[in-house]
Amino acid sequence: MPIPEALATLGDNQFFGAGFGLFMIGAAASVIRKGSAVAVQLLRRRLMTTLEIPVSDHSYHWVLEWIAQRPDMSCHFSVKTAFQKLHSGKISTGFAFVPSPGAHYMWLGKLPVKIERIREKQMVSANQHIPYETVTLTTLGRNKEVFEQLLLEARSFALQMQKNMTLIFKPMGTEWRQFGEPQRSRPLQSVMLARGQSERIWEDVNQFLQSQQWYIDRGIPHRRGYLLHGPPGCGKTSFITALAGELECSICVLNIGDWTLSDDRLLHFMVSAPPQSIILLEDVDAAFLDRSTEPQDPRRQGMNMVSLSGILNALDGVVSSEGRIVFMTTNYIERLDAALLRPGRVDVKEHVTYADTEQMCRAFMHFFPLENLKYSDNFSKNVLKLKENVSMAQVQAFFMLHRTDPKYASENVSEMSK
Known part of the structure; x- marks a missing residue:
């Protein structure tokens, strides 16, 4: 049978006609579906603004806490329990x-905002070792300044x-x-x-913080190093903690x-320290100990200890960071290498020693x-008659034992030597 006649016969076949019709309907539906998806995507790009915040970003927790306190926020939450010690010594919860994970809605001015907190069950954050999460904010219009203002308010x-x-902060x-938990700032005095x-x-640190342009104009790296050395218990770490509170800085230990x-x-942590923080290197003399005579710990096999x-x-190499304040403490300055103590690495050295008469008063x-x-006056004189080297930690502990009886504390300093 010739091909034209065969095609004409198929056209008269009811089964073939119905199948061809279904095929055309399916093809049309597929085209419409894909076209709709493309159209929605184009509309989202043209008419909406989206902001994605991963869990690794500093603003992630800021935004979540800021959203949770808004009165127009939907009542679907996750909870974090915290414990705080009260003045009475009791613990407050x-x-x-x-x-919570899922979709939420709120108003930002006159604009509606959709909030999607997405938790990936199969993915883990590489740095934090917790389920990977993102928060996605979507609003109408193409104005990213809206989200910039939101981030500033959350901060x-x-x-x-x-x-x-x-x-x-500590390395993890x-x-x-x-x-x-955050610690209450200690008064410097x-x-x-x-x-x-x-x-x-205090004056040296403040001058450093206000002189960034001065350093730039002279081509000097904008960083400052301080070394507090002296006997234990004399207030080295306590002063650094109080100084950080006065400067509204965090401490990276x-x-x-x-x-x-x-x-x-060490280099990685020095470079990646959070902004507006003081880096504290405690007992820096530990890097200069002779470890060859120490018993070998099997856990340390393959570990590369910090070297000079x-x-x-880390302090002043090519990749060391700028705008950085480093405080180092040691009880044994004689163990430190002269290369560490030179200006540019240690710019200010302060000997924090035992309490004198004026300090005790x-x-x-x-x-x-x-x-x-x-x-x-009686207290300071009696203490110095008893012993010459008294640390402020000893003085403070003694006062706390007799905080309700100053007369007794001034006359019975012999208890301090027990």
């Missing part, structure tokens, strides 16, 4: 709420919640992680260093003696502000 809210508090894995010593360091810390990790060259490169008046000055 607090609850912080954030939007201001977070800073207000942390006002008069000091954050402590490959990143800095907040250690414990509550740390009794030698007369003029606190003021001298690095233990040089940590056997898990290598030169590469690693510390020097100030400490007495700080603990017993309503008492007669003669008690403080």
Whole structure:
């Protein structure tokens, strides 16, 4: 049968006609479906603005906490329980709420905003070792300034919640992680260093913070290093903590003696420290100990301990960060290499030593502000008659034992030597 006649016969076949019709309907539906998806995508790009915030970004928790306190927020939350010690010594339980995973809606001015918190069950954040999450904000229009204003408000809210508090960060894995709850900032005057010593360091730090352009104009790296050395218990770490509170800075603590810390990790943490923070290298002399005589710990096999060259490169190497304040503490300055102590690595050295008469008088008046000055004079004289080397930690502990009886405290300093 000729081909034209065969095609004509198929055209008269009812089954073929119905199948061809269904095929055309399916093809048309597929084209419409794909066209609709493309049209929606084009409309989203042209008429909407979307902001995605991953869990690894600093603003992630700021935005969640800011959204949760809004009155127009939907009532679907996740909770984080926190414990706080009250003045009475009892523990208070607090609850912080954030939007739960899923979709939420609110108004930002006159614009509706859709909030989607998405938690990936099969993915884990590489740095934080927690389920990977994102928060996606979507609103009408093509104005990204709306989200910029939202982020600024969320940041201001977070800073207000942390006002008069000091954050402590410690290394966790490959990143800095907040250690414990924020600590109440300590007044700088509550740390009794030698007369003029606190003021001298405070003025130097403030001058450094306000002179970034001066450093740039002269081609000098904008960083400053401080070394506080002296016997234990004399207030080195306490002063740094109080100074951070006055400057509204956080503290990033690095233990040089940590056997898990290598030169590469030290450099990484020095460069990646959170903004507006003080880096504290505690007991920096630990890097100069002779470890060849120490018993070998099987856990340390394959570990590269911090070396002198690693510390020097982290402080002022080619890739070291700028705008950075580093405080180092040691009880044994004689163990430190001269290369570490040169200007550019350690710019300011302060000897924080045992308490003198004037310090003990100030400490007495700080603990017993309503008492007669003669008690403080008697206390300092009696202490120095008993022993020459008294740390402020010993003085503070003694005052806390007798905080209700200043007269007894001034006359019975012999208990301090027990």
